[in-house]
Ligand SMILES: Nc1ncnc2c1ncn2[C@@H]1O[C@H](COP(=O)(O)OP(=O)(O)OP(=O)(O)O)[C@@H](O)[C@H]1O
């Protein structure tokens with residue numbers, strides 16, 4: 371809990387300076403961490419989130435890593451090394467858990483609060499502004515993504531699927547990935563009008579999960595399709611995680627990070643603007 | 652003070668030509684308001700008059716479409732967070748946090764204001780006592796009755812020790828006892844120097860609480876003054892109420908119109924505005940009027956409201 375608070379405090383401070391320049395005045399009180407606190411209080415069973423979050427990738431790991439893996443044999447890793455199939459897909463599942471955790475809170479939970487709970491109307495009567503709300507909700511969603519990943523990362527460590535000290539960085543990397551997905555998730559949800567629109571979220575998330583080199587290398591695709599796959603964020607998350615857990619870290623990691631930096635920034639700015647127009651009527 | 656432009660020091664709210672548009676519809680159509688430190692200021696008006704829209708602009712949660720507005724000497728467009736930090740807001744519709752307990756609703760809200768945990772804890776205990784919810788403190792929110800939620804909303808609005816409170820129909824949904832409890836609390840706040848802005852549909856509430864009020868209709872202010880001034884200006888000293896059997900009242904307004912300053916016909920009764928109600932009643936009897944019941948009373952804000960908006964609130 372204390373660590374969580376620390377984290378969110380830093381998160382606020384580092385952004386405050388930048389925000390003053392990018393956004394109009396009066397929309398930010400610098401207290402986004404209070405929303406994170408509120409969410410933590412509201413979902414008392416934080417541990418349940420962690421547990422439920424890593425079971426899904428765990429099942430995939432068992433079914434595909436063990437089951438399918440026995441048929442597949444080994445697969446070439448990022449640096450050409452031979453990996454067991456489980457070791458190949460585990461970082462992919464790790465990336466997907468960061469995405470899923472973040473997207474869950476940034477879409478469903480956020481939509482309920484926005485449309486039905488009137489929660490944000492109450493917050494706006496305090497010094498909090500729409501930017502605090504955007505940041506706070508992104509922060510909470512990214513923490514959930516981070517918790518999912520942390521749980522799954524623990525399992526990977528336990529069963530020996532992390533092959534390099536670089537693997538330690540998979541957790542901060544997962545937080546960063548979750549941040550980007552949370553930002554885009556909040557921004558997208560702010561445009562949604564009804565529950566039907568959520569089918570679109572599924573339509574984006576499921577194919578990304580299946581085709582982003584999660585379960586097989588990018589090289590199986592013809593080059594045109596390779597370009598397409600590389601345009602989507604989960605591919606970059608999967609590659610980043612795979613290079614970290616296998617220790618084959620190169621300059622391309624910076625490229626992936628840059629992708630998420632842009633995604634997070636765009637998502638955050640759009641979310642802030644949308645919340646401003648939606649809430650300050 | 653940053654952003655203040657030649658403001659009178661003890662005017663907490665100053666609006667000039669204030670307007671609010673929603674798309675092409677104009678909900679507030681250019682109003683002037685001054686609220687002085689320490690007073691209780693009321694908004695009266697029928698449904699849709701623009702009371703809530705105005706209060707939301709003052710609360711800095713709804714940007715104004717046009718005109719000037721200063722709250723606590725600052726401009727809501729620029730200093731929104733600073734202003735809101737010193738306001739207490741009770742919205743027309745409760746928006747408590749349904750996922751938190753009664754106590755946590757206060758705790759978390761105080762934290763939004765930047766209060767420390769210790770300060771919030773102490774203040775929350777005090778406030779739960781103030782609105783008599785201490786024994787429900789650990790209940791989940793859904794277990795509260797409507798009136799209890801209203802009281803919690805009021806407690807929540809006080810968490811930051813506000814200088815200026817905006818209460819949008821604070822007593823709607825409260826039983827008479829809870830209403831009187833709240834009036835008493837509001838009166839105590841006023842004595843502590845808190846400035847209150849209240850909108851209400853209850854004329855007795857306005858008469859009891861407000862030092863000064865405005866009557867709004869169709870997005871405009873149609874009258875302004877103390878309850879007593881308004882009654883003197885827009886009504887007579889006394890009112891004669893005549894009730895007739897259903898269907899019989901037609902025609903009487905014409906017959907009686909010269910006996911009173913003004914005659915108002917409601918669905919169930921006739922109101923005759925005159926300085927001397929008893930004398931008017933005697934004169935009416937002489938003209939052969941035979942109502943089922945009669946009542947002579949003093950004018951109230953209700954009569955002012957009826958006169959100004961052409962609508963009655965209590966039947
Ligand atoms: N967000 C909004 N979008 C569009 N129209 C709105 C919005 N809010 C209020 N209005 C309109 O503005 C007008 C004034 O509404 P407002 O809520 O200020 O009235 P009010 O005086 O508070 O009424 P009541 O006594 O019913 O609470 C109404 O016609 C209402 O339909």
Ligand SMILES: [Mg+2]
Pocket residue numbers: 702703704743819
């Ligand atoms: Mg209203």
